[in-house]
Amino acid sequence: MRRVPRVGIGGPVGSGKSMLIERLVPVLVRKGYAAGVISNDVISKEDADRIRATLSADCTVPGDLVVGLATGGCPHTAVREDPSMNLAAIEQMVRDHPELDIIIIESGGDNITTTFSPVLADYFMYMIDVAGGDKYPRKGGLGIQSCDLLVINKIDLAEHVGADLDVMRRDAVRSRGEKPFLFTDCRSNTGVDEVARHIIRDLLFDAPPGAGGP
Amino acid sequence: MADELLGIMQMSDSLFPAGMFAMSNGIEAMHRAGDISTAADLETLLRSYLAHQTGPSDCAAAVRAHRCAGEGDIGGIRDLDARYLASKSVREIREASVRSGTQMLRCITEILHDEEIRNGRMSGTYPVSFGVCCQALGISAHGTAMAVSYGFVAGCVGAALRLGIIQHMEAQGIIHNLKPDMERSALDGCGSDTVWQFCPQAEILQMAHENQDSKMFIT
Numbered sequence: 001m002r003r004v005p006r007v008g009i010g011g012p013v014g015s016g017k018s019m020l021i022e023r024l025v026p027v028l029v030r031k032g033y034a035a036g037v038i039s040n041d042v043i044s045k046e047d048a049d050r051i052r053a054t055l056s057a058d059c060t061v062p063g064d065l066v067v068g069l070a071t072g073g074c075p076h077t078a079v080r081e082d083p084s085m086n087l088a089a090i091e092q093m094v095r096d097h098p099e100l101d102i103i104i105i106e107s108g109g110d111n112i113t114t115t116f117s118p119v120l121a122d123y124f125m126y127m128i129d130v131a132g133g134d135k136y137p138r139k140g141g142l143g144i145q146s147c148d149l150l151v152i153n154k155i156d157l158a159e160h161v162g163a164d165l166d167v168m169r170r171d172a173v174r175s176r177g178e179k180p181f182l183f184t185d186c187r188s189n190t191g192v193d194e195v196a197r198h199i200i201r202d203l204l205f206d207a208p209p210g211a212g213g214p
Numbered sequence: 215m216a217d218e219l220l221g222i223m224q225m226s227d228s229l230f231p232a233g234m235f236a237m238s239n240g241i242e243a244m245h246r247a248g249d250i251s252t253a254a255d256l257e258t259l260l261r262s263y264l265a266h267q268t269g270p271s272d273c274a275a276a277v278r279a280h281r282c283a284g285e286g287d288i289g290g291i292r293d294l295d296a297r298y299l300a301s302k303s304v305r306e307i308r309e310a311s312v313r314s315g316t317q318m319l320r321c322i323t324e325i326l327h328d329e330e331i332r333n334g335r336m337s338g339t340y341p342v343s344f345g346v347c348c349q350a351l352g353i354s355a356h357g358t359a360m361a362v363s364y365g366f367v368a369g370c371v372g373a374a375l376r377l378g379i380i381q382h383m384e385a386q387g388i389i390h391n392l393k394p395d396m397e398r399s400a401l402d403g404c405g406s407d408t409v410w411q412f413c414p415q416a417e418i419l420q421m422a423h424e425n426q427d428s429k430m431f432i433t
């Protein structure tokens with residue numbers, strides 16, 4: 001079976017992973033890419049249900065292309081040490097939809113050491129939000145340091161929580177060197193196009209839609 | 215072939231990537247229903263599971279699959295797999311079993327490159343896959359059944375620990391207390407030429423779990 005390129009999105013609880021997916025998929029779909037979503041959630045399938053509802057309304061993604069997985073108290077286990085549940089879900093999805101260009105996998109909200117198994121994800125995004133404090137890029141942790149793209153979300157809240165974006169920018173460069181990071185405000189759709197551009201360039205190597213072929 | 219004991223340890227280790235960390239085997243539902251709230255409750259439940267399900271069904275299926283694999287009887291494995299699947303009336307349990315079993319087979323195939331277990335069209339239920347993999351790793355039938363029993367108990371105890379039903383010391387106490395029951399259940403499985411189980415009350419509670427909204431475990 002062809003390997004459909006996969007993006008993994010990790011990050012602390014509530015940083016905006018699901019909302020980014022809700023914003024990102026319509027951008028990809030408008031460019032002609034067929035996208036599927038697997039949303040890992042700690043104790044419910046609420047996020048998956050919300051993503052499914054949003055995406056079917058915004059860009060008519062078929063309902064079975066949004067799959068929810070409840071992983072229990074070990075969200076990192078399900079995307080790193082034992083990704084078997086996710087791999088099984090991906091297999092099923094690709095069998096049903098061989099036309100897929102990309103699959104986005106959301107990890108359940110977790111701590112800053114979360115990473116994705118390279119067997120599961122080809123491109124790893126880590127998402128934090130400014131409301132967690134401007135200290136986060138500085139604190140590092142395997143997720144923030146090793147991800148292919150660091151997304152710092154909810155910049156609209158910076159002034160309300162006393163977070164200094166310049167500090168976050170400086171520390172992100174310090175802890176990640178050359179590797180990219182982006183500021184986003186998913187609520188007002190700021191920066192989402194830029195995230196899509198990074199994925200298309202660095203994961204799909206600018207391949208046009210349908211390039212992998214069924 | 216490496217020592218059998220190492221193979222048993224590898225197959226029963228929670229590190230083995232078969233998705234077992236996400237299963238509670240009905241314990242989450244029973245806890246929520248108020249049926250299980252202490253270490254003693256859990257021990258009683260597990261004793262009953264071992265006698266009426268793990269031994270006669272899971273161990274027996276694993277041992278028979280182990281034997282079929284040793285004899286190269288792919289048809290026998292396929293038949294057993296279908297029967298085992300049919301005997302599981304709880305959807306969540308059925309689906310989880312197939313998912314774990316398939317992933318286990320895949321992992322062992324990956325490390326062994328063994329044509330014997332690569333072919334054969336079947337659902338790939340967990341104990342059947344387990345038996346086939348143990349055969350491929352040179353583990354005896356008895357070792358296979360012991361690993362099934364232990365894996366089941368350790369998985370349930372781990373789930374109870376995360377649900378806050380028991381504490382870490384109690385967890386080890388339960389595993390220790392259940393050793394004779396695990397042995398008996400393994401022997402049951404080795405001596406049986408049928409696959410059966412009888413735990414209707416537990417199954418009804420497991421079915422209730424399917425309709426629960428917010429849950430930590432997939433079974």
Ligand SMILES: Nc1nc2c(ncn2[C@@H]2O[C@H](COP(=O)(O)OP(=O)(O)OP(=O)(O)O)[C@@H](O)[C@H]2O)c(=O)[nH]1
Pocket residue numbers: 011012013014015016017018019020047107108109110153154155156157184185186187188
């Ligand atoms: N102000 C503001 N709120 C946001 C932004 N992005 C997301 N949110 C809100 O933050 C909350 C959490 O967003 P989710 O997308 O559910 O976060 P998540 O990372 O998927 O959460 P878990 O999966 O539960 O860990 C929601 O109420 C969103 O509306 C943003 O850029 N700005």
Ligand SMILES: [Mg+2]
Pocket residue numbers: 017018019047106
């Ligand atoms: Mg989410």
